[in-house]
Amino acid sequence: MRNIWAVCKKEIKSYFTSPIAYVAITVFLVLVGFFFHSLIWWFNTQSMQMARNPYYLQQMNINQMVFSPLFHNISIILLLMIPLLTMRLLSEEKKINTDELLYTSPISINQIILGKYFASLFVLLVMLLLTGILSIFTFVHGNPEVQPILIGYLGLFLMGAAFMAVGIFFSSLTENQIVSAVLTFGALLLFWVLNWAGYSAGGIWKDVLNYVSFFQHFDDMTKGILDTTDVVYYLSFIFLGLFLTHSVIQSRRWR
């Protein structure tokens, strides 16, 4: 645990002593802020129009009309930004030869991977926590339900964590950061849109493609539905990503 913490601490410092984390967080918050403003403005306009009809007004739900689409928007921003946050994690070590320092120290490959992974999760957590300010704003001026918002955030965190696991895996494959980022982005996008193929597929393939796609599992959580299947899906994805990363490093040393 001490070794994981040592690597994690170093990686967090590395994120925050370079412009990487600041630029990523700023751009992320600007985009989230823009989408939130647009959604709130639209919700407001709709409320004004519905004000004449109490029945329709009662049907209006800020969770469904603002937060659910906002979570979808955030997930797309994460899809674009996470490859940039994970691209250097292992590829840089290889490029500047610091992997020789790590692998000749009394510290296991798992500890190195977990240390780096937790550091990237920390950045994700900071990003999501900062968007919490927007939720506070809605609580001050409106009356949203807490639980669906928390489940939505849990969904974002789990999905971001799965993205990070895919990112660290591709970062272990190459010493070129751009290649790592592009591969991560491609893979994430593919897993995102797999359910599109599911629409046209039939039978068991439809279920399989829907299950494998990120979108299907995330969609439920943005609506405030917490299903253990979705949580297990993301945890399995994280485990698989980290396991494959370990295998790549181990196999490279044996080559």
Add this chain to the structure above:
Amino acid sequence: MIEVEHLTKKYGDLLAVQNLSFKVEKGHIWGLLGPNAAGKTTTMRILTGYLPATDGKASVAGYDVFEQPNHVKKIMGYLPENVPLYPEMTVQSFLTFVSEIKQIPSSERKEAVERAIEISSLGKVRRRLIKNISRGFKQRVGIAQALIHNPQVLILDEPTIGLDPAQIIEIRQLIKSLRGERTIILSTHILAEVTQTCDGVVIINEGKLMASGSLEDIAASLQDKDGVFIRLRDGDKDKVEHFQNIPGVERVTLKDDGYDIEWTRGKDKRDDLTRYIVERNWGLLEMRPLAMNIEDLYLKVISGGGQQ
């Protein structure tokens, strides 16, 4: 302290190290010599646990490098050829990070970092970013990270590469100061470094062991003659003939400032030579054994003349 037995490493079809065996005693400094792509770095990487071997055994202080890698890593410091440094960290924060991953207890970490900074004379740059310090200081940071956990064994891959002459002398002195306390293997292309710092050498070429032992032993095994260099007060060309007439002397070569005189190994002529010179009052200013210089020795071994 370090034992390597029949070590073999293949990269695909390429045999980087073939059936390599050698031993290094505790407290000694040994040089690993060989041309480029001889397998020096691969051997060092295997000893440090960075690479697994295809076949063979290696042990350090009784610990099997492949079975007990963590034990070995705890007692070993390693300076790779390309010094592993994080450019965005300061020297001090980098050494603190290394002290953590080398598992130095938290109560001793500060002291260990201070000691490494002091040994490697890094006080002046401790708070500077690594990317902003000179090549010489970077090399010293590399040595500091290798020494930080006070390892019993040090593996240094080209420790003086890219340094200016003054820095080379400093690093060499630092390495020499560690003799006795630590067992050191260093690889180098600078042959003079070996004569100045090493107790013995392992010479490899194309992954194969060409010779190992002390320089004197290797030189002795390569020569079938003994000899001396002599400098006289009244030296001239004519004396070559005189020396050749001494029974047992096989070859006399005139040099700029004296004579190389050789005889068959085991038939020492030094006594006869001294008497001969003193009787004729030629003024014996210097007499020293003829030693094969390291360059000649290295070239002879690499060309296959020193199989041991």
